[in-house]
Amino acid sequence: MNKLTMLGWLAITLIAAGSVLGLAVLPADALQGEVQRLLYVHVPVAWVMMLAFFVVFLMSILYLVQRQLKWDLLAVSAAELGVLAAVLTLILGTLWGRPTWGIWWAWDPRITTTALLVPIYAGYLVVRSMTEDPERRARWASVIGLIAFVQVPIMYLSVFWWRSLHQPPSSPQSMWSAYGLVMLLGFVAYTLAFAYLWLRRYRLATTELELELSGPGEG
Amino acid sequence: MSGLARRAAAILWKDILSETRARQGFTAMLSFAALVLFMFGFAIGVDNDLLERLAGGLLWVAIIFTGTLSLGRTFQNEELAGGTRLLRLYPGDPRAIYLGKLAGNLVVLAALEIVLFPAAAILYRVDFAAQAGPLLLVAALGTFGFSVIGTFFSALTVHLRARELLLPLLLFPALVPVVLGSVGATDAFLAGDPLGRAGGWLRLLASYDVILFVVCVWIFPVVLEE
Numbered sequence: 260m261n262k263l264t265m266l267g268w269l270a271i272t273l274i275a276a277g278s279v280l281g282l283a284v285l286p287a288d289a290l291q292g293e294v295q296r297l298l299y300v301h302v303p304v305a306w307v308m309m310l311a312f313f314v315v316f317l318m319s320i321l322y323l324v325q326r327q328l329k330w331d332l333l334a335v336s337a338a339e340l341g342v343l344a345a346v347l348t349l350i351l352g353t354l355w356g357r358p359t360w361g362i363w364w365a366w367d368p369r370i371t372t373t374a375l376l377v378p379i380y381a382g383y384l385v386v387r388s389m390t391e392d393p394e395r396r397a398r399w400a401s402v403i404g405l406i407a408f409v410q411v412p413i414m415y416l417s418v419f420w421w422r423s424l425h426q427p428p429s430s431p432q433s434m435w436s437a438y439g440l441v442m443l444l445g446f447v448a449y450t451l452a453f454a455y456l457w458l459r460r461y462r463l464a465t466t467e468l469e470l471e472l473s474g475p476g477e478g
Numbered sequence: 479m480s481g482l483a484r485r486a487a488a489i490l491w492k493d494i495l496s497e498t499r500a501r502q503g504f505t506a507m508l509s510f511a512a513l514v515l516f517m518f519g520f521a522i523g524v525d526n527d528l529l530e531r532l533a534g535g536l537l538w539v540a541i542i543f544t545g546t547l548s549l550g551r552t553f554q555n556e557e558l559a560g561g562t563r564l565l566r567l568y569p570g571d572p573r574a575i576y577l578g579k580l581a582g583n584l585v586v587l588a589a590l591e592i593v594l595f596p597a598a599a600i601l602y603r604v605d606f607a608a609q610a611g612p613l614l615l616v617a618a619l620g621t622f623g624f625s626v627i628g629t630f631f632s633a634l635t636v637h638l639r640a641r642e643l644l645l646p647l648l649l650f651p652a653l654v655p656v657v658l659g660s661v662g663a664t665d666a667f668l669a670g671d672p673l674g675r676a677g678g679w680l681r682l683l684a685s686y687d688v689i690l691f692v693v694c695v696w697i698f699p700v701v702l703e704e
Contacts, residue, residue, distance in 0.1 A: 323700060372654075379651040382644065389639050399634055402697055406630075406652065409689060413655060 267455040273448035280441045288438075294358045301351040302428075303445035304344050305373075307453045311341030312376065312411050314457070315383075319404030322397055331397035332468060334404055335387060336460035340453060342380045349374060372414035379407045393468060482574050489565070489578025494585065496555070503551065504589065511544040511594055515601055526603055533602040534664035538657060541594060542624060542650075545587055549628035550645050552579050553636040562636070566702055576629065576698040583625040591617055604668060612667045612676065619680065620660030623687040627652050630694040633701050652690075659683030 260268075281299035288295035318334035321327075352370065353363045364370070383403045390396040497503065518536045522528055529536075556562045565575050595617070599606045606613055631648045635641040662679035 323697070375651045375654055378647065382647045382651070385647065386635075386638060386644060389644070390637075395637075398700060398703065402634060402700055403648065405697060406627075406690075406693060409693070410651065410654075 263455065263458055266451060266458075270448060270451035270455050273444060274452060277441060277444045277448050280444065285437055285441060291359055294355055297351055297355045299441055299445050300449075301348060301355060302442060303449040304351065305348040306446055307449050308341055308344035308348055308373075308376070309411060309415065310450065310453060311337045311344055311457075312380070312408060315341060315380075315404045316408035316411075319401035322401045323405070328393060328397055328468065329465070331393075331400060332464040333457075333461055334400065335384070336457050336464055338380050338383055338404065339460060340456055342377060342384070344453075345373060345376050345380070349377075369414065372410065376407075376410060376414060379410060383407060393471065482571055482577070485568070485570050485574030486577035486581060489575060490581040490585070493579070493582040497582075497586070503548075504586070507544055507548050507586075507590060508593055510547065511540055511590060512597060514540040514543055515594075515598060519601060529602045530604050533598060533604040534668060535661045536602065537594065537598045538620065538661050538664065540598070541587070541591065541621075542653065542657065544590060544594075545583075545624055545628065546646050546649060548586055548590075549583060549625075549632045549649075550635075550642060552583060552629055552632040554632075554641075557636050562702070563704075566704070572699045572702050573695055575702065576633070576695060579633070580625055580629045583629050584621065587621045587625060591621065606668075609667045609670075612671075613664065616660055616663040616667065616680070616683070619683045619687055620656055623656040623659075623683060623690065624653060626687065626691050626694055627656075630698065630701070633698070655682060655686045659686065 277299060281296050285296075287293045314337035315334045318330045318337065322330035322334065349370075352373075356365070357363050383400060386403060387396050387400050390399060515536070518532075518540070519529065522532065553562060556565065566572065595606055595613075598604065628649055631645055631652070635645045635648065638644050659679045659682045663676045663683065666673070666676035666679060
């Protein structure tokens with residue numbers, strides 16, 4: 260078994276362990292009830308979203324500095340995962356919000372700015388799909404990856420700037436320690452899952468690029 | 479620096495000349511903006527109180543819709559005549575091209591707003607004149623932020639298929655802080671700023687403007703590379 264596959268299995272095992280702990284072992288939250296268990300996924304997935312977009316930002320800068328296509332491929336691999344994580348965060352958030360706040364959707368700064376990240380990075384992916392030349396594609400995508408990231412700190416800080424429905428992050432002091440531990444396990448598990456999927460997607464992207472560069476009829 | 483300013487001014491002057499020689503573009507833009515203002519009136523219905531309350535938001539949406547159409551032409555006109563390539567051949571910092579085009583867009587948008595603000599004041603029955611000073615500041619900051627991002631994305635999307643669709647797709651999400659800041663400050667000033675909220679919106683607007691201006695000027699040469 261190679262290292263990447265091992266990473267994948269490790270991530271799956273930890274996610275399974277976290278799910279069992281979160282769903283069956285820990286008692287339900289006194290105020291929020293069973294639905295609070297969704298947060299063991301919602302929060303780590305939201306973290307993965309920010310991590311993924313930060314990776315896009317970093318890889319975009321590396322590409323612009325070094326002009327090696329591998330950085331661009333690493334960026335797009337993270338961007339796809341970031342969009343996926345953003346959509347998942349929103350779905351889990353609305354599922355939790357309906358019973359807790361009584362509404363599916365609120366015009367809350369944190370929710371709205373998170374939702375906006377989806378079209379921003381979708382734009383990043385669409386621009387890529389419409390540009391044939393790999394160098395140009397990488398260059399334009401890196402520029403968008405760089406500018407788009409301006410929105411991520413705004414999204415994160417929005418709960419502190421505007422007091423609204425979505426709460427600021429909990430701290431270890433504000434949570435029962437067992438909840439905190441399962442949450443921490445979730446962070447580790449989903450981060451590993453991100454790393455695994457990211458590197459997998461990167462391998463695929465490398466192969467795709469090789470095929471593209473070899474031209475039609477030859478590969 | 480003076481070289482940069484001189485080159486930017488030359489590009490601005492060239493664009494103003496070609497724009498004033500063929501005025502159809504601007505006339506079409508103004509008519510479109512008027513249509514947008516009317517559309518809001520139709521969509522909301524004859525409810526003067528409601529229109530008055532929504533005026534700030536409606537006005538900014540009209541500016542941004544119309545402005546986006548105009549921004550798309552920034553580099554499109556050059557591209558049609560092969561002008562971008564020629565511009566790139568001139569010696570000196572390519573950032574002058576961005577600054578010149580940005581200045582051109584600011585002029586066009588200012589001209590649009592000179593008509594649009596009074597039109598909205600009449601149609602939606604709001605008194606912009608009472609708060610002219612603060613509103614001028616909001617309009618300047620909002621228009622600047624819009625042009626900074628818009629000029630940049632216009633250069634980025636000009637070579638793409640479906641650029642008419644992609645420009646707003648990239649532009650609108652990036653504009654959200656500008657829209658929030660401009661509408662928030664406009665509404666606050668129109669209401670006489672009873673809660674003292676206008677300052678916060680202006681700070682958001684100004685800081686976002688500065689950040690994006692620095693980033694856009696910094697990476698513009700990359701966009702222009704062949």
